[in-house]
Amino acid sequence: MARPSLSAVAELLKPITWFAPMWAFACGVVSSGVGAGGRWPLIVLGVLLAGPLICAASQAANDWYDRFVDAINEPGRPIPSGRIPGRWGFYIALAWTALSFGVAVFLGPWALAAGTLGLVLAWAYSAPPIRLKRNGWWGNTAVAVSYEGLPWFTGAAVMAAGFPDPRVLLLAALYSVGAHGIMTLNDFKSVEGDRRTGIDSLPVTLGVARAARFACWVMAVPQAVVVGFLWAWGQSVHALVVAGLLAFQALLMRRLLADPRGQAAWYNATGTTLYVLGMLVAAFAARALTLAGG
Incomplete structure (x- = not known):
């Protein structure tokens, strides 16, 4: 049986997606307010779990179940191009899922619970009969929670060796909501294939222009709420920094809305960068509250 090359496997696992x-x-580690001394092995293991393991497993599963869609949208991808032959894509997804679960066991019960939920959502997003991806509302929610909320929770839980502070959970939840908009922007590149294969992404169901406006509002409103909470918690400097980052995003959104399909990738490289910087600022605000005993 033909075997895939290491380069094809690496492409299947999409390292560029691991960053989020x-x-x-x-951000979870920072927001916990717990010092890293003596916990570096857990931190490194957690970072590996979040990106090269769980995220990579989700990418492999998605590519396997999306192979017919990718044959239209991205025929050069490893599976439709034949560089990942036979059922190797499925086997790789299963192997990475099992490895992810095994690593999560070492990070404590709350991290194991979050990791398990992340893996369940990864398969539910791509695999039938659930295949959340067929619905842009549910699918994007699953990915946003998996990419932002669950890793943030895991980082804080690993450091605290227990359930995180409610304010940390609130910040993680708000940035997860905003990430729904980022996921919508990712759908602009596959509108034609989604239409032909029955995937009701938001650009398909709402139209590209309306979906772009919706994505901008969904990204902006949670950040504005974060600013309000940080100000109410006495973290005025952090609140002003997040507000400034949001203001810059609003300027960039004007260019995005003028040509959503053409500028979505550009915005993901610019506006989304400002978004994740705001996450870190908010995490430092939560850390300051914890250290001050507030």
């Missing part, structure tokens, strides 16, 4: 959950895990 790894960053969110790091």
Whole structure:
């Protein structure tokens, strides 16, 4: 039986997508307010779990179940191009899922619970009969929670060796809501294939222009709420920084809305960068509250 090359496997696992959950895990670590001394092995293991393991497993599963869609949208992808032959894509997804679960066991019960939920959502997103991806509302919610909320929770839980502070959970939840908009932008590149294969992404169901406006509002409103909470918690400097980052995003959104399909990738490289910087600022605000005993 033909075997895939290592380069094809690496492409299947999409390392570029690992950044978001790894960053969110790091935000969880920071927001916990717990020092890293003596916990570096757990931190490194958690970062690996969030990105190269769970996220990579989700990417492999998605590519396997999306192989017919990718044959239309991205025929050069490893599976439709034949560089991942036979059922190797499925086997790789299963192997990475099992490895992810095994690593999560070492990070404690709350991290194991979050990791297990992340894996369940990864398969529910791509695999029938559930295949949340067929509905842009549910599918994007599953990915947003998996990429932002769950890794943030895991990072905080690993450091605290228990359930995180409610304010940490609130910040993680708000940035998960905002990430729904980022996931909508990712759907602009596959509108034609989604239409032909019955995937009701938001650009398909709402139309590209309306979906772009919706995505902008969904990204912006939770950040504005974060600003309000940080101000109410006495973290005025952090609140102003997040507000400034949001203001810059609003300027970039004007260009995005002028040509959503053409500028979605550009916005993901610019506006989304400002978004995740705001996450880290909010995490430092939560850390300051914890250290101050507030």
